[in-house]
Amino acid sequence: MGPAKATDSKRVVLRRSTRRAILIWAFLAPSLLIFLLYRILPLLWNVVLSFEAWSPLKPAVFIGLDNYQEMLFDDDVFWQALWNTFGIIASAPIGIAIALGLALLVHSHIRGREVYRTIIFVSYPLMTVAVAIIWRWMFDERVGLINYAARSLHLVDKPIPFLNSFTWALPSVIAANIWQMLGFYMVIILSGLQTIPGNLYEAAGIDGANAFHRFVRITVPLLKPSLFLCFVIGMLNSVTSFDLIYVMTGGGPGRATEILITYIYKLGFNQTRFDYAAAVTVTFFILLLGITYLANRLSGGNAGAVERE
Amino acid sequence: MMRQRRTWPIHLTLIAVSAVMLLPFYWVFKTSISGENIFSYPPNVIPRDPNPFYYVDVWYAIPFARYFLNSVIVSTITITANVVLNAMAGYALTQNFRGKGFVLLLFLSCMMIPFQATIIPAYLITGKLGLLDSYLGLSLPLFSTIICIFVYKAAFDAVPRSLIDAARVDGLSQWTIIWRVMLPLARSATATNVILSFIWSWNNFMWPLIVTRTPEMQTLPLGLARFLSYQEDSTGALYAFCIMVLAPGLLLFLMAQKEFVQGLSAGATKG
Numbered sequence: 189m190g191p192a193k194a195t196d197s198k199r200v201v202l203r204r205s206t207r208r209a210i211l212i213w214a215f216l217a218p219s220l221l222i223f224l225l226y227r228i229l230p231l232l233w234n235v236v237l238s239f240e241a242w243s244p245l246k247p248a249v250f251i252g253l254d255n256y257q258e259m260l261f262d263d264d265v266f267w268q269a270l271w272n273t274f275g276i277i278a279s280a281p282i283g284i285a286i287a288l289g290l291a292l293l294v295h296s297h298i299r300g301r302e303v304y305r306t307i308i309f310v311s312y313p314l315m316t317v318a319v320a321i322i323w324r325w326m327f328d329e330r331v332g333l334i335n336y337a338a339r340s341l342h343l344v345d346k347p348i349p350f351l352n353s354f355t356w357a358l359p360s361v362i363a364a365n366i367w368q369m370l371g372f373y374m375v376i377i378l379s380g381l382q383t384i385p386g387n388l389y390e391a392a393g394i395d396g397a398n399a400f401h402r403f404v405r406i407t408v409p410l411l412k413p414s415l416f417l418c419f420v421i422g423m424l425n426s427v428t429s430f431d432l433i434y435v436m437t438g439g440g441p442g443r444a445t446e447i448l449i450t451y452i453y454k455l456g457f458n459q460t461r462f463d464y465a466a467a468v469t470v471t472f473f474i475l476l477l478g479i480t481y482l483a484n485r486l487s488g489g490n491a492g493a494v495e496r497e
Numbered sequence: 498m499m500r501q502r503r504t505w506p507i508h509l510t511l512i513a514v515s516a517v518m519l520l521p522f523y524w525v526f527k528t529s530i531s532g533e534n535i536f537s538y539p540p541n542v543i544p545r546d547p548n549p550f551y552y553v554d555v556w557y558a559i560p561f562a563r564y565f566l567n568s569v570i571v572s573t574i575t576i577t578a579n580v581v582l583n584a585m586a587g588y589a590l591t592q593n594f595r596g597k598g599f600v601l602l603l604f605l606s607c608m609m610i611p612f613q614a615t616i617i618p619a620y621l622i623t624g625k626l627g628l629l630d631s632y633l634g635l636s637l638p639l640f641s642t643i644i645c646i647f648v649y650k651a652a653f654d655a656v657p658r659s660l661i662d663a664a665r666v667d668g669l670s671q672w673t674i675i676w677r678v679m680l681p682l683a684r685s686a687t688a689t690n691v692i693l694s695f696i697w698s699w700n701n702f703m704w705p706l707i708v709t710r711t712p713e714m715q716t717l718p719l720g721l722a723r724f725l726s727y728q729e730d731s732t733g734a735l736y737a738f739c740i741m742v743l744a745p746g747l748l749l750f751l752m753a754q755k756e757f758v759q760g761l762s763a764g765a766t767k768g
Contacts, residue, residue: 212589216589218582219641219646220600227615228610229618230622233622300508313700314700314743314750315746321721322739323521333521428613428614435722449614456616466618469615473610473614
């Protein structure tokens, strides 16, 4: 960098800190652009679209709350989908409870625990479409394994058409969802368990606390952040398990397994009602935020702090 | 400590759970090589007369190679973009700069927006960009993931300050330090990024369903769902297809299980 050259001297004037700032923002820019383009902008667009009457090829007209009014008062399918979504959200704690039990078991000093961990976790990273096909067939009325087992054990007289029954379709889908999420929950809980110092249990043992007390007084409180995380991620995963429902039931029979995300898809891409679908999307999003906030409060309110280090 | 306790009830429980986790796979695999329990009731546990007939059948019934190629291309683009973009953003976040709090807040709030809740505008945006039915359009929304950015950030944070200072004293440029010192030390973060972005793009279903128009652009999950819709439910070919689709993910997982689990829990707790 010879100071004799005019262009170079200009570069020297650019202070080191400024150059650093430029580098940092240049590094952040591509990611920020992606999130702007595919998270922030869609969110805002959804909000705007939900107050409009619009379809491709037609100019948008501001119609105020009409979409929301239709959704809340004239749309039975929306309510059905909303309740089903709640049902799926409510199923997340069941999965987490099972995973907690399993995590405690594989956390103990037994032989082969690595193998068990692998087996329990293996379903999580697999393609949900394929998992849905497998479970669709497990629940099958004529050749499904579950009906075969139930009949062999004389639990039922005639096969249950799980996925074609209004009563059983949603629980069946939920079961498949839990089956796939179980390993994920377990891994998160295990990493939480590893942070609990062992001498805490020893001290409690000396004080005469039995296993149940140790679990309630030590394990659960110290695992709260992990459990909260499981719930939030599990909830997000479950309510967006579009592929599972699309393949297993398509939302049917009737609307028995319709959830908000499948309904939004159908509204948008089967009926080309983008504006109305946007109103449902906004409601869906507010619902998710509300539940996350509630879960955060219930977990003691400090889980977010732990999450942010 | 529970060391003195008898362990057989634990083993019994875990074996039962393992059976529940593995049985579906076994049954599908068995059907894919024998196709028998479709017609026979009660089913046999051990496959009788196993043969690769259904795999060959699938190969000729659908453009498997095409789906596979599409999936590989989309996944490769996604993985490359993720590693580059996330490493850059992760590195930036280890530095102190004005507006860092804002960026962190932005990232954390973006994490709360599930992509599925943005599909309609995302579709319209992709259309405006002219990327519908293209490889770039298929992979663009997954180009950067917040969890993976934080995985890189944590790995870069763990690089000792003194090492970077020493490198600087030696006259290495910022760029060389990142390339020659930080990235090699963050190898496990890179592994996590590769694995997670592979799984996400390989398994992705909803976005390709929306964005692809022509059968030539369909990825494996789409091909599988399509095959399901025009084949009778219970054919061995469908399950052979399932196995063929599951195999790559399964293999990768078994090979890099440690990195996978580590990355997932690190990403989840630090993100």
